[in-house]
Amino acid sequence: MNKKLEHQFVTELENNQNIVHKVCTLYTNDRDSHNDLFQEITIQLWKAYPKFRGESKFSTWMYRVALNTAITLYRKSKRTIQTQDYESVVFKIKADTYDETEEQQLKLLYGAVKQLGDIEKALIFLYLEDKNYTEIAETLGITEVNARVKMNRIKNKLRTILNP
Template sequence: MKESIKDNFLADFEANQNIAHKICRIYTSNESDHNDLFQEITIQLWKNYPKFRGDAKFSTWMYRVALNTAISLYRKSTRTVKTQDISDVAFKIKSVDYDDTQEQQLKALYKAIRGLNDIDKALVFLYLEDKSYKEISETLGISEVNARVKMNRAKDKLKRILNP
């Protein structure tokens, strides 16, 4: 394997790894599941990195892979994460400790978001990341109009959950 591919992946991943942490925060409710999902997202990103064409920004591609990984893993009725062994990978990714002090303010919101269906979770997450409806539609593979309609419905659901 070429060193430059590995180096490029590491640089891109380390610069954007908070995306994976945030997705893990939305799709998991404890640290163990968070770590398992983070590992699985990392593996999927690495496995699919050779397919990254650069048509979109790395962060947009990362959102798509990470969200698809989280959604597919958490749709299973057992809600357990099956991870792959990463020990055969010849390099280590420097993990930055996830600082959740700011997240404490949003605890109720995250809890409410976890109560949404998988697509609504992804929509709300991308919206909270200040992504445009165009970027949201590209990431999720839906039309921009559909993204707007679904987002308005998701906002209404969150209001009902947070203000019963």
Template sequence: MPQDNRNTRDEFLDGLEKHQGILHKICFVYSGDHLEKEDLCQEIILQLWKSYPSFKHESAFSTWMYRVALNTALSLTRKPGLPVRRDVIPDHPVYIESSMDRNEEIRTLYRAISQLNKVEKAIILLWLEDKPYEEIADTMGMSVKTISVRLVRIKAKLKELIRKYQ
């Protein structure tokens, strides 16, 4: 492998290893079981690597990584024949399995988030990460006003769900 390619690969691997938490958080929110999590993890890493040449270092590695990883999670489609909306059955063992090793609040939050649709999950995930509204809007391609309105609705929905699963 040429030296330049090896340097790019090592630079990418260093960045990814430093921010692996982002990867695991997104996989945790968008997967129902270990198999789905493995598939999503693999796809996100692959897409990050393939799009790394277009990363211009104008933003932080973590910001770029969040955007690509969320886009991958949002655009990864189910195969025909799989249950249509597995995420509406949060009492199913596979959903509990993914959150078993976390604390009680995280487990309740996970069960509530699993009831949201893909876009709502992305918005609430960015909010949980304390991202400013401008950054959430920029990542999602929505206006700041729309994001603030949507967050009010999603939070209300999340509260209802948490109350149900507490």
């Protein structure tokens, strides 16, 4: 890879690394696994970057590579779904905006999302990232109608998990 392409990649990765961290948080249960998955996603992004044609936004392409890598590794490891140990998670919350109720709700939501299937997690993640159904469908490689139907089912599933 030439230096210009390398610089572009590093800049894009730095500007969008929160996407990778969010995917890692969704598919891992501890800091070491998070770091391992982050590294693997970065490697896959690096390998695929020369083929990135710019037909979509870099962030959309990054979501797709990150989610596909996480799902592939998750399936290979055949892990059972476990809840996150939130005591070990560091939340970066400004002191003036700290809301204990909001943090508790976030913990409950993450716990519920962790109980979903691989594709369901990816879909709800993109939805929570304020992606529209067209972007969700493009990122996951499904139709927009399929994304909407799945999203309705996931919402119902989350309601059941959160309000038994």
